[in-house]
Amino acid sequence: MFDRTTWWQSILYYTLLILVAIAILFPVYYMFNISLKLPKDIYRTPSLLPVNATLKNYEDLVTEYDFLINLRNSLFVASSATFVSVVFSSMAAYSLVRLKYLYRDWIGRLILFTYLTPSGLLFIPLSVIVARLQLGNTLHGLIFVYLTFAAPLSTWMLMGYFKSIPIDLEEQAMVDGATRIQAFYMILLPLAAPGLVAVSVFTFTAAWNELLYALIFITSPDLQTVPVAISRLITGDVFRWGLIMAGAFLAALPVMILYYLAQRFVVQGLAAGAVKG
């Protein structure tokens, strides 16, 4: 960046980048490749190319395994968890950044510690609590439980965003007669839109991808989310790899598109929230 890049440096840089690109893309490609193959082609005529490509696996997934129901469950859980979490956390972040009250700093610290509490520690007591609340084996219970990781992270990130927005505009609006609440949702929230996008992407994908809680709390097949449905396919003795990879590809596609579209906000969000530099 600061010396002039010589030609051999350029060669070195781009060679390294291409190697990294291969390491990143090959597994993704192979997943897609296998998803287009029938078992006989996977085992008898293995190849790195999609020989005898067919969409049969995708068809079976939908017709034999009710994959559309899994997709619908995941979509419902992830979007509900995202909505509830973003509403709660933007309110809380506003309160913690802009208003002053007793124990405010302690609540801020509590949220940070909550964000750092691993699910490995919580899933056992939560399984007892969720059962007691009659929420076992329901999608609502799952949404509820997903708030454990979604809301603290969102709040923490949004606090970073709100802090970075100067308070002057809100104060001006309040001088002009707006109430605090109006200043919050008419001035601050629109200005924090990139933060809200980043937080929504993080929450949606985290809920969409979540396996452990879903594995524990959901027992009926018709309520299974995508990660549970797919991981159930690999617990048997015979792996139908084509089918599994078709499901994996369909599961990965929406979140990868989401990340690609929101890349700028996600990277900003990482820099601003999770890891304040």
Added chain:
Amino acid sequence: MVRNESYKTPRFSLRQLDSLLGYVLVAPLVCCILLLVIYPFFFAIYISFTDRVIGSEGEFVGFANYLAIVQKPDFQASISNTIVLVGAVQSIKLFIGLGLAVLLNQNIRARFFWRGLILLPWAMPAFVAFITWKLLFAPQGGAFNYILINLDLVTTHVDFLSRDLAMPSVITASVWRGFPFWVISFLAAMQNIPRELYESAALDGANAWQRFLHITMPGIRHVVLVVILISTIWTTNSFEAVWLMTGGGPSNATMTFPVLAYYGLQSLRIGEAAAVSVSMLPVFAVLALIVAVNLQRED
């Protein structure tokens, strides 16, 4: 900072109104946290001291669960495996993370494109990534065995998920899925370092390595520390990698704490399962405390 001075209404009542609003707005989140994190947190510790099973509350048994689990080979294995797994994965990610961040901070064309590409493994759902790696390592239908055999590097299939190779395989897959977070965080921090520092250092004759050591590293030190700690919490807690690729096997070769606790829950002996996961607590508490201090430092 004193706010709201522009208001003409009496100051104290407005301040009281603001405090009230503050509590109201933060209340839903705090209620969620109390019910879903704080209460379960202490409940887990309580359960670990009882002989609770599914269907029975159980009674207080003191340290009996802890004494029982430390004698079990799967628990002993999970201590050393977790240390090896986390230690290896984190060191490799630190190395790759710093290296690629420095690389992307050079005069690279289409940096936006490369950054997006590097984000890809992290954008993939973890369960998809680890199932795909299980396939890549598979003896039949796996890409690596196909390549090795076609290049005549091996004569028979290599069992990458065997007792000896399972851990390196899980480490490889975990690094692949986890390194983007490090690269992107480090790169963001590096781009905040003022250019002038590098320019004056270059004028003073500092070479690339010296500039990295004396300008880049101090500039990103804080971010590096926080990334290491947060990622260590995630990696120690990671369930998917081991569960999907090996299930903790063969014969406990890759057994880690979260997977062992999950098996405990499956076996319905909740007290013991809770004891397994609570034994991770001291480590997490220390890590979380250091992260919290560092994240709040500049406030």
